[in-house]
Amino acid sequence: MTDRLALHGVFKSFGGLHVNSDVSFALKAGDRVALIGPNGAGKTTLVNIISGDLRPTAGRVLFEGADVTRLPIAERSRRGLARTFQISRLFASLTAGENVSLAVMQRRGLTRRVLSATADMADVHTECIELLETLGIADLAALPVGQLAYGQQRLLELAIGIALKPKVLLLDEPAAGVPHEETPKILGAIDRLPPDIAVLMIEHDMDLVFRFARRVLVLAGGRLIFEGTPAEASLDEDVRRAYLGSYADARRTA
Amino acid sequence: MTIASARPAPASRLKVRPAAEARGVLVIIALGLVGYFVFPDDLAFLTRLITIALLVISLDLVTGYCGVATLGQAAMFGVGAYAVGNACLAGLTDPVMLLFVGMAAGAAAGLASGALITRFHGLPQLVLSIALGQLVGALANKLSGWTGGSDGLSGITPSPVLGLFAFDLYSRTAYVFSLVVLALVFALLLRFMRSPFGLLCRGIRDDALRARMIGAAVYPRLVIMYGLSGAVAGIGGALAAITTGVVGLDSVSFERSAEALVMLVLGGTGTLWGALTGALVFQIFEHFVAATNPFHWMSMVGLLLIVIVVFAPRGLAHGAAVLWARLRVRGAAP
Ligand SMILES: Nc1ncnc2c1ncn2[C@@H]1O[C@H](COP(=O)(O)OP(=O)(O)OP(=O)(O)O)[C@@H](O)[C@H]1O
Ligand SMILES: [Mg+2]
Numbered sequence: 001m002t003d004r005l006a007l008h009g010v011f012k013s014f015g016g017l018h019v020n021s022d023v024s025f026a027l028k029a030g031d032r033v034a035l036i037g038p039n040g041a042g043k044t045t046l047v048n049i050i051s052g053d054l055r056p057t058a059g060r061v062l063f064e065g066a067d068v069t070r071l072p073i074a075e076r077s078r079r080g081l082a083r084t085f086q087i088s089r090l091f092a093s094l095t096a097g098e099n100v101s102l103a104v105m106q107r108r109g110l111t112r113r114v115l116s117a118t119a120d121m122a123d124v125h126t127e128c129i130e131l132l133e134t135l136g137i138a139d140l141a142a143l144p145v146g147q148l149a150y151g152q153q154r155l156l157e158l159a160i161g162i163a164l165k166p167k168v169l170l171l172d173e174p175a176a177g178v179p180h181e182e183t184p185k186i187l188g189a190i191d192r193l194p195p196d197i198a199v200l201m202i203e204h205d206m207d208l209v210f211r212f213a214r215r216v217l218v219l220a221g222g223r224l225i226f227e228g229t230p231a232e233a234s235l236d237e238d239v240r241r242a243y244l245g246s247y248a249d250a251r252r253t254a
Numbered sequence: 255m256t257i258a259s260a261r262p263a264p265a266s267r268l269k270v271r272p273a274a275e276a277r278g279v280l281v282i283i284a285l286g287l288v289g290y291f292v293f294p295d296d297l298a299f300l301t302r303l304i305t306i307a308l309l310v311i312s313l314d315l316v317t318g319y320c321g322v323a324t325l326g327q328a329a330m331f332g333v334g335a336y337a338v339g340n341a342c343l344a345g346l347t348d349p350v351m352l353l354f355v356g357m358a359a360g361a362a363a364g365l366a367s368g369a370l371i372t373r374f375h376g377l378p379q380l381v382l383s384i385a386l387g388q389l390v391g392a393l394a395n396k397l398s399g400w401t402g403g404s405d406g407l408s409g410i411t412p413s414p415v416l417g418l419f420a421f422d423l424y425s426r427t428a429y430v431f432s433l434v435v436l437a438l439v440f441a442l443l444l445r446f447m448r449s450p451f452g453l454l455c456r457g458i459r460d461d462a463l464r465a466r467m468i469g470a471a472v473y474p475r476l477v478i479m480y481g482l483s484g485a486v487a488g489i490g491g492a493l494a495a496i497t498t499g500v501v502g503l504d505s506v507s508f509e510r511s512a513e514a515l516v517m518l519v520l521g522g523t524g525t526l527w528g529a530l531t532g533a534l535v536f537q538i539f540e541h542f543v544a545a546t547n548p549f550h551w552m553s554m555v556g557l558l559l560i561v562i563v564v565f566a567p568r569g570l571a572h573g574a575a576v577l578w579a580r581l582r583v584r585g586a587a588p
Binding site: 051052053072073074077078082083089090091092093094098101102103105106107110111112113114115116117118119121160164 | 446449450451452453454456457460461466467468469470471524
């Protein structure tokens with residue numbers, strides 16, 4: 001079976017700053033992988049390269065076996081690659097419900113319609129409400145995004161990603177900014193995803209990593225320094241050195 | 255539309271407003287009737303007001319709904335007007351057909367300039383729109399075989415509307431014809447803006463990268479919106495040519511573009527009602543103030559703008575809505 005997503009020797013530099021060096025890994029259908037690493041390790045940059053926001057300096061990105069390295073963002077999205085942003089990017093003047101329904105309509109190819117009213121599309125609406133319910137924010141659907149608390153915006157960001165029914169979902173610190181007692185909602189929503197989606201999650205919260213991931217990739221200084229189970233990662237000497245003790249409690253959690 | 259009929263019996267939680275377009279038509283017709291009966295001597299002015307309102311609405315489609323900064327909108331208005339003038343002088347005199355000529359010419363101009371302008375952002379985009387507008391203005395001046403140069407095109411005499419209503423000296427036919435066109439265009443656009451396409455446009459304006467990440471091809475959408483905007487501006491230009499019988503260089507001027515933007519900001523960007531309100535208030539104000547005080551009317555207009563920007567920064571339409579909501583709350587309180 002071909003990998004859902006594969007990176008081959010990806011390099012990225014900004015001027016003289018080498019942010020990613022020779023990164024290669026693959027995601028298979030059903031994978032639940034955490035990408036961890038200290039601040040500035042280049043995790044977000046990697047997601048930007050995969051999603052098409054950045055072109056790598058060298059290396060290739062394959063999606064379902066096809067080279068997508070030079071493909072526009074929207075084209076990758078239509079093939080089934082979705083992402084969320086570390087700092088929420090939402091459609092600020094739309095309501096929470098409209099944010100999700102826009103994703104749903106785009107996925108279903110409805111956004112070419114010019115004379116049917118969005119409000120009349122009952123099945124789109126039902127799908128949105130169901131999705132928002134799994135994240136516990138259905139009652140906020142009619143509110144403009146600006147009136148949501150940041151934690152709620154984070155959940156909405158996740159809802160947009162899920163609404164696209166992707167084959168590969170990249171989550172950039174989905175729990176950052178979400179109150180601790182609400183993080184189970186994130187895991188709950190991921191649990192309810194169709195099992196064959198490949199999910200890559202960047203996360204600093206080791207609790208969440210252990211509950212979510214079956215495999216962990218560790219990025220440090222732009223290089224992948226480790227790949228294995230969460231438990232192995234917490235015992236690995238290189239990994240601990242990379243974090244310089246800032247995640248010393250990782251072992252304790254294991 | 256097909257989905258609406260399949261809607262399950264229990265009403266969904268989202269507000270369904272099938273009457274929004276009908277309300278739009280009714281309000282415009284009602285306002286139009288007031289104008290007709292209260293200012294019967296000013297119908298020529300009111301007709302001109304309608305043509306400019308279409309220009310302001312067309313500007314809102316790209317600036318308000320898509321976030322494209324432009325100071326060259328009059329170019330599309332002018333192209334529509336000149337196309338209609340030439341078609342009419344060449345013998346195509348049916349007003350409805352001429353409307354379509356103006357619409358097509360405006361749409362073509364919109365697609366062409368949109369294909370270029372929407373590739374840029376921010377200040378370069380604004381400057382490019384000015385440059386394109388100036389280019390069209392210069393061409394209009396040079397190609398005097400088609401435009402009459404600085405003398406303009408004149409002698410445009412369309413045949414009666416639907417073969418029944420001849421254009422009269424009192425601008426009655428011109429006014430009613432323009433009003434009906436405005437109402438139809440406005441209703442169609444209301445519908446359009448609450449369609450999925452319209453929602454996506456607002457999404458693109460909010461965050462184009464986000465829109466791409468949900469799979470939307472941003473550039474083609476913006477170009478299409480520019481084409482639509484050009485079509486509406488072209489209809490405005492067509493009406494101007496049909497109802498006045500002349501087309502001059504002023505119809506493609508920078509001043510006209512700038513004025514349209516001022517009207518839009520005055521009324522409120524991003525809503526069709528805002529565009530309409532801005533066009534209405536600005537022009538009526540200008541008309542009456544200029545009549546009573548021909549020397550200082552520009553400073554009065556400036557003063558009005560400052561007051562609006564200070565007290566209703568999101569435009570008159572939004573300010574009025576807020577005020578209305580407050581009054582209702584106060585009225586409901588014991
Ligand atoms: N567009 C850019 N131009 C220049 N430098 C950049 C750019 N984007 C990221 N960087 C730099 O690349 C390095 C890696 O950034 P990146 O955001 O990928 O880290 P990260 O692993 O996601 O960190 P964090 O955990 O803080 O989110 C940082 O030093 C950052 O300053
Ligand atoms: Mg990051």
